[in-house]
Structures are given as structure tokens and as C-alpha cells.
Amino acid sequence: xxxxxxxxxxxxxxxxxxxxxxxxxxxxxxxxxxxxxxxxxxxxxxxxxxxxxxxxxxxxxxxxxxxxxxxxxxxxxxxxxxxxxxxxxxxxxxxxxxxxxxxxxxxxxxxxxxxxxxxxxxxxxxxxxxxxxxxxxxxxxxxxxxxxxxxxxxxxxxxxxxxxxxxxxxxxxxxxxxxxxxxxxx
Amino acid sequence: xxxxxxxxxxxxxxxxxxxxxxxxxxxxxxxxxxxxxxxxxxxxxxxxxxxxxxxxxxxxxxxxxxxxxxxxxxxxxxxxxxxxxxxxxxxxxxxxxxxxxxxxxxxxxxxxxxxxxxxxxxxxxxx
Numbered sequence: 001x002x003x004x005x006x007x008x009x010x011x012x013x014x015x016x017x018x019x020x021x022x023x024x025x026x027x028x029x030x031x032x033x034x035x036x037x038x039x040x041x042x043x044x045x046x047x048x049x050x051x052x053x054x055x056x057x058x059x060x061x062x063x064x065x066x067x068x069x070x071x072x073x074x075x076x077x078x079x080x081x082x083x084x085x086x087x088x089x090x091x092x093x094x095x096x097x098x099x100x101x102x103x104x105x106x107x108x109x110x111x112x113x114x115x116x117x118x119x120x121x122x123x124x125x126x127x128x129x130x131x132x133x134x135x136x137x138x139x140x141x142x143x144x145x146x147x148x149x150x151x152x153x154x155x156x157x158x159x160x161x162x163x164x165x166x167x168x169x170x171x172x173x174x175x176x177x178x179x180x181x182x183x184x185x186x
Numbered sequence: 187x188x189x190x191x192x193x194x195x196x197x198x199x200x201x202x203x204x205x206x207x208x209x210x211x212x213x214x215x216x217x218x219x220x221x222x223x224x225x226x227x228x229x230x231x232x233x234x235x236x237x238x239x240x241x242x243x244x245x246x247x248x249x250x251x252x253x254x255x256x257x258x259x260x261x262x263x264x265x266x267x268x269x270x271x272x273x274x275x276x277x278x279x280x281x282x283x284x285x286x287x288x289x290x291x292x293x294x295x296x297x298x299x300x301x302x303x304x305x306x307x308x309x310x311x312x313x
Contacts, residue, residue, distance in 0.1 A: 029218070046287075047290075058253065061219060080219075146258070
């Protein structure tokens, strides 16, 4: 380990950004279950906790299937994606984000999909979800598109994305979505 | 025909299909990363079960969470049952249970109602 490495720096940075949970590494099924449990324990609003968990799951799925950085999972007996999952918060919102390396063409497809989804209204989202569930597009055999629509529907907020190293074949994609801490349930 | 049983785990639902009574139960959580692979044995069983016409089937969903991948598998189950009712003289009732305040799970049930021609009963429960 490098001498410059410091857990204190990590800690300070997390504190500054109000990061309540962060994980970097192999996004395994067991890890997701643990995150689910800890969210349920922490949050007093069951509905918010469940939606927050749903957002984590859909983002994690993206990493699991599409990250170009892989690690071998002994349990799954296959290579699974490596990436970052983090949950941060402001006074009013939780922010869930994922980060992982991906094929730049795939990132372009996902960012275009985000732009399209973000401009749909509630009814449009519902129709698009229905349509995509029944007729998944060819490049979406693993269901990433449906997950993106679901995240916007469940959070009530648009998806944001940041692309780093965009000049490289494997760029780095950050996807984030925020959700209100108190939900106006309909 | 034998029954089908899959014990629940943190990310897979409990599945209990009873061949003799036609009672098919799925409950719990479902967010397996490979939903196609996980549900394959379920579909294999259903295909064999639905070969014989004129059965009365009650399908009970009592889910607390499922991911978007799973939602596709559920739609495929509904399609099978709808086809069975339409073409094989089956009588199918679907009960969609949701926790009383879980508006998302209720909405999921409503969306399946809009997406199929099956009779789907939305049933709230207090846990």
C-alpha cells in the first residue's frame, strides 16, 4: 500500500460529502442484500428505504453486467463487474450513485437513453416502461433500460451522468439519482 | 406430477407450486442478477404443468420487493397463464398481495392488470 494512503483522508472526504455508505469492488449479490438490510435498519420511513434500495439494486445491476473491469466471483463461478456504489445525503435528499468503467459506445447509448427518459413526463414514463418491458430493445437484453426508467419513476427525479476519461475506449461512467427523504405518497 | 419448491434466500423468493391443487405461490424478494437462469426451472415446471387442459389455477404473488429484471419474468408467467386460459380451457385467478401502505407494489399489480387479460385481484394485507 502506498504511504500516501490514509483512511483518515477517506473518512474526512466522506464526512464532508455526507457519504453514509460507499463500496468499491466486486458488486456481489450478498453485498446487495447487506446494503438492503442496513438501509432498512437505518431509515425510519419504510417506503423511502425500499425505494432507496431499489435504486441501489438497479444501479448495481448496471455495474454487475456492464463494467469492463471484472473480478472472478468464487460463489457465482463467473466474472462479475467491479465498480463503486455510494449513498450520500443533503438535508432533503438521498443521492445514490454508481461508478464504473464501460465500453465508450455503451456509455453513449446509456447517456442517450438517460436524456430521452429525463424528458418524459409521468405518463410518458409509464408508457415507455410498459413498452420496454414487453419489447426490450436488442442491446438491452440484460434489462438496463428498464432499470433506468424505473429509477426515474421511483425517485421522481431525473438521472444525472458524468463521463470521465471519455477519450479512452473504456471511459468511466457515473450515474446518479436523488430521492426525497420525505415522500409525498400518492 | 411432482410439486415445485424453491426455498427463499435474501435475493430469491420462496416458490411453492402445488400440482394437485393448482395453487401457485411466489413470495418474498426477487433480485437475482441472472433472473433468466434463476427462473428457468420455474418455467420448465409451468410448461409441463400447463400441458394438461382445463385446470383451475390460483396464482398468489406476495412480494415485498422485485427488481426490473424479475418484472419481465413475471410478465412472462402472466402470458403463459393468459394463453392457458384462452386456448386450453383453464380457469385462472391471480391474487396480487401487497403490504397495506406499499403504493409501489400496488401500482405494480395495477400495471400487470393493464398489461394482461387475466383476472388479477389486488389484496392489501397488514404485516
